[in-house]
Amino acid sequence: MKPSLLLGICSCVISSCNINQKIKVKVSGADMENTITQDAQVTINKNLPVKYNCIIGFSLSSSNEINFSRVEGLPGDTVEIRNGDIYLNNKYCMPPNEKVLPYMVYMTQIKGDILEKYKNRHWNNDYYIFYITKEDYSNIVNIVDSIYLLKFDSSFVDNRLLKGLNHSNKFDFGPLIVPKKDQIIDNAILSLAPTYLSHIDLGNKLNDDYYFCVGDNFIDATDSRTIGLIPKSSIVGIVESISNVNRVYVEP
Template identity: 30%
Template sequence: MAEEIEKKKKPKSAFREWWDSVLFAVVAATLIRGLFLEAYTIPTGSMEKSLLVNDFLFVSKVHYGARTPKTILQVPLTHQKIWFTDIPSYLEWIQLPNFRLPGFTSVKNGDVVVFNYPGCPERPDQYGGYDKYPVDLRTNYIKRCIGIAGDVIESKNTAIYVNNVLMPNPPNSQKYYKIETNTNVNPKLFSKLGITERGSNTDNGKYYYDINATESALADLKTNDFVTNVYPDLIAKGDTMTYYNSFPYGSKLFHNNRDNFGPITVPKKGMKIVLDERNLALYKSVITTFDLNKDAVYKDGKIYLDGKAITEYTFNQDYYFMMGDNRYESDDSRFWGFVPADHIVGKAVFIWMSLDAEGNLFNKIRWSRLFSLIK
C-alpha cells in the first residue's frame, strides 16, 4: 500500500505575516472609507458654531449612495497628495465613468453635506481649482444644503426663502452685528457668550463693537442694560461692491451680494431652459464645465454643443446650493455657484472627537461634543 506523505506547509516568515496583515488592513480601510464611512476634520470656521475647528467627524457614504471610483491609479488612503509631501498621490492615465450606488435617502434642505469643491470657472483667479484635480479628488468642503435641484432660492437681508417659504436659520448659525453700549465691554463677557469681537471704536461717550454671534448669544447680550442698540451688519440690496460681488459674475441683470440675492433656480436633471441673456449668465459655466458634456463651449454670447449653437438646453444632472452656518465667513454657493450631484461625497452624521487648539492639558478635549449628532 502506497504510503501517503503529508506535505507540511512552509511557515510564513515574520515579514510575510506583517505584510499580509498590512494588506488586509489597507483593503478593509479602503472599502469602509469608500463605501460606508469616512473620517474628516473641520479645518476652518465656515460652519461655526454648528461645527468647530478641530471637530473630528464621520461622514456617511451610504445615506446618499457611495460613488464608484473615477481615479483608480492612486495611493490607497490618500486624497490629493502623498502624506507629508507635495507629491501627487494619483495618476490620471485612467479615468472611469462616475456612478452612484443606491442610497436610502437623498440630499434634503438643511442637511450638512460634504462635497468636492467645484470651483468657479467665472473667476479662476479668485475661486480657481475646479480643473486642478479630477472630480473625486477635488478639495472637500462641508456646508449646509440650502436648495436642492429645482428649488428657487432668494435671500432678503440674510433671510433665506426657498420656493417663497422662509427657511429657519440653523440654531447655531452666526451673523455680523454692530452693538452700541454706554460703557466699555469686558472681553470676558464676549468669551463667555461665545461672541467674537471683530473691532471697536468710541464716539461722543458711546462705544461701538462689531461682533459675530448666534441669535441666542445676541439675545443674552441684550439683557445687559449697558447695551443700548443693536444693528444687523447688512449689505443693502443692489450694493455690488467688488469685495462682495457674488455669483453670477459679469452680468448687468443681477445685483447679488452676500446678504441679498436671487431669486435663483437651482438646476435639476431634465429641466429645460431657454438660453436667453439671464439664463446664460446663470448657467453657462454649469453647461460648459460641470454638466457632463464632452464638447460644450461658450463664445460670442452663445453656447455651442458639438460645434453647433443651441438656443435651449436640458440639464444632465441635479445641482445643489450650499451655504455655511457662519454666514459672513463662509466661501459658498453665493460666490461660486452650484454644486453638481457627482461632487456630493456624503452626509455628515456625528462628531467623535473635538479638540480645542487653545485649550490646556485639562480642557484640550471638548468633552461635551464627543459622539454628538450633527444637526
C-alpha cells in the same frame, strides 16, 4: 467643464476611508461654525440621499480635500435670501440652529472680556460689529453702552458674490432657480455654476443635477453665494455624525 479653485473653504483631509460606504475626516476651516468647528471629527455616508437641510461633503478640486455646506435648495427650486432669511419656493425656511447676526455695539470703556469672548471686529472709535446669536445679545445688552441689529439691504454691495444675478450681498440674494439635469446651458445657468461650467458649455445639456448650499457660518461662509451651485457628481456624501465640536467665539 472647467477645473475649479479652492479658496478659504471649510475643508478636511481624509484620515480613514471605507470606499463602499463611509469616510471619517478631521475638519479645518470655518464655513460651518458652530455646527462643525476646527478639528471636529466628521463621518460622511456615501449612500445617503441628498435632502433639504442635510450637510454635504463635496469636492472642488482634484485634491483629497472635502468641503462642507448645508443643502438649502434642490434641483428645480426657487431660492431667495431676504434680509438674511432663506425662502424656498417663496416660503420661509426655519434655520437649523440659532442664527448668528451682526450687531453694532458701542462701548465707551473697552471691556476686554466681552471682546475676547464674542466674535467681533472693530468698526471705528468706540464702535464694534459683533457676530452673535439672540441669546448672546441678551447676555451683553446690559453690559455695553448700546447695541442694535444691523440691517443689510440691497444698497450694501458685496463684490465677492456670483456675478450677473439679481443680488447685492449675502443677506439680499436671488431669487434664482436651481437647474436640473438635462437643462440646456444658457448664460443664466452659466452664472449660477461658474466653478464647474464655462462658455464652451453653452448650448449643451447639463449632465448633472445641481444644489444650492449655504454654510451655517452665514456671514463669512464660502458657499453657493460665492462659488456657485454644487453638482451632484462632486458630492462625496452626507454628514452622518459630528464629534469634538467646540463653540467658536473669536476670529481665527
